[in-house]
Amino acid sequence: MPADDDHESHSSEASSDDGHFVQEILARNDAWATRMSTANPALFARNAKGQSPHVLWIGCSDSRVGEFCIDLLPGSVFVHRNIANLMPYGDLSSLSVVQFAVETLRVRHIVVCGHYDCGGAAAALGTKSLGVLDHWLKHLRDVRAEHKDELAAIKDPKSRLNRLVELNVVAQVHHVRRMGPVVEALKQGRISVYGMVYDVSSGHIKPLEVPQDTNELDYLLYSDDEDFKH
Ligand SMILES: [Zn+2]
Structure with a gap:
């Protein structure tokens, strides 16, 4: 047949x-x-004993990007990647990664790294429905909506897309800094959170200036009454 x-x-x-x-x-x-x-003759013997990474890398799932761009050895970077490097408050995966990295591994640096030409950001600027992905990208549409005037003023589509990428990194840095374990670690002065963007056309990353979170105090929570001062 x-x-x-x-x-x-x-x-x-x-x-x-x-x-x-x-x-x-x-x-x-x-x-x-x-x-x-x-x-690195001692690398695998050391990693066989456990991990003590000093960096939490939060990035996009895009195949062109990743923590490999900072050229650190296995065991140095704890990694969380998803479409458009989003850190939504209700996402159990993101929250679990942050809690484990900050409280158990006690990383000293958190890098939120977006990338230019992000397909997730491009989709969030468009009107085409992508099924279940629409729900995930609504977090990015929130960023778009918050900055609609600035984005609308950028006439070049590529520049508008890349600006949304940058604004999203800033928004996700603020989200991370508002998460309970990070709030505690920041209070203790044992962690820093950075926003960066990766250029897929050059392989280089650059730090973004992350403005002060003007809403920071509205998200502060304390675990005991003694600290309840706000
Ligand atoms: Zn992406």
Whole structure:
């Protein structure tokens, strides 16, 4: 039967492709592990004992970007990535990552890194419905709405997109700084939160100036009555 032939042909192609893919990534992994242990002989023995990263990296899932751009060794960076590097208050994954990184791992730096040409930001500037993704990107539409006048004044679409990327980083830095574990760590002076943006056309990151969160006091919570002063 032609239909079965087609099916068999597709299955066989798929399994051949899968086999090739697995072989390829195993070979690449083997070469990488050898290269890493040659350059850093103590690395894997140290990582086998546990992790003590000093950075929490919050970035976009985009394949062109990632914590690899700061060129630190495995074990140095705790990572959280999602579409458009959003840190919504009600997102259990984001909150859990921040709590574990700040309270248990006691990272000293949190980097929120957006990137130019972000597809999530482009979608949030458009009107096309993308299904379930629409719900996630509403957090980015909140940023767009908050800065609608500034964004509307930018006529070049690419510049408008990249400005939204920057404004989103600032908004997410503020969100992170308002999260309970971070508020505590900031009070103790043991953590810093940075906003950065990655340029996919050059591979370089640059720090963004993050203005003071004028609403910071409205989000302050204290765990005991003694500290309840506001
Ligand atoms: Zn992105």
